[in-house]
Amino acid sequence: MDVSRRRFLGGRAPLPAPFRPPWSVSEPLFLDRCSRCDDCVKACPTGLLQRGEGGRPVADFMLAACTFCGDCSRACPSGAITPVDAAGSARPWSFGIAIGEGCLAHQNVECRVCGELCDPAAIRFRPRLGGVPVPEVDDAACTGCGACIAPCPVVAIQRVAPPTALEGP
Numbered sequence: 001m002d003v004s005r006r007r008f009l010g011g012r013a014p015l016p017a018p019f020r021p022p023w024s025v026s027e028p029l030f031l032d033r034c035s036r037c038d039d040c041v042k043a044c045p046t047g048l049l050q051r052g053e054g055g056r057p058v059a060d061f062m063l064a065a066c067t068f069c070g071d072c073s074r075a076c077p078s079g080a081i082t083p084v085d086a087a088g089s090a091r092p093w094s095f096g097i098a099i100g101e102g103c104l105a106h107q108n109v110e111c112r113v114c115g116e117l118c119d120p121a122a123i124r125f126r127p128r129l130g131g132v133p134v135p136e137v138d139d140a141a142c143t144g145c146g147a148c149i150a151p152c153p154v155v156a157i158q159r160v161a162p163p164t165a166l167e168g169p
Contacts, residue, residue: 018058019159021049021072022092023082031056033080043075048146061146061159068092068145093144095159097137099123103156105134114148114157123148 021040024030036055048066052058059066070084082090104111105125110132115123122141125133149157 018052018056019061021057021059021076021081022066022068023073023084023090025080025082030080033078035078035080037077039075039077040072040081043071045069045071059146061149063150065145065147065150066092068143091144095144095161096139096142097144097148097157098160099135099137100156100158102154103135103152104154105132108132111153113151113153117147117151119143119145119147 046064048064073081073084
């Protein structure tokens with residue numbers, strides 16, 4: 001029996017890493033350093049950080065957005081979250097957002113809730129002939145706060161890998 005073929009047919013793809021607090025170190029290092037103390041969860045003023053599977057913190061954008069206050073990084077005694085002062089100008093999240101075809105505007109229904117909640121104005125609405133304006137994301141302006149994710153009435157906004165232009169050298 002060819003074991004490699006069996007593994008291919010019966011194996012499961014690895015699940016993506018859970019979404020961690022802002023300024024978290026890489027996932028393997030995070031798993032090694034995080035002591036599951038919940039200090040960052042308790043320090044989060046918006047309730048974005050929750051105790052996830054395995055007792056480690058996860059960011060749940062269906063509950064709240066991030067204000068980038070840095071309280072979680074200052075509360076972390078283990079170094080799993082880089083202190084905000086040490087992070088300097090580093091992006092807190094390594095993701096962007098994408099607005100899918102399920103968006104109400106793509107169904108010709110007026111909805112601008114995501115743009116209204118976007119403080120940095122990273123979501124703009126492009127007019128189109130014969131229809132309602134369609135949202136577009138300015139990846140350079142998006143901070144990754146997640147304020148647009150939960151309020152979307154059709155859950156059309158998803159986190160995606162950052163565009164290569166934002167990753168830097």
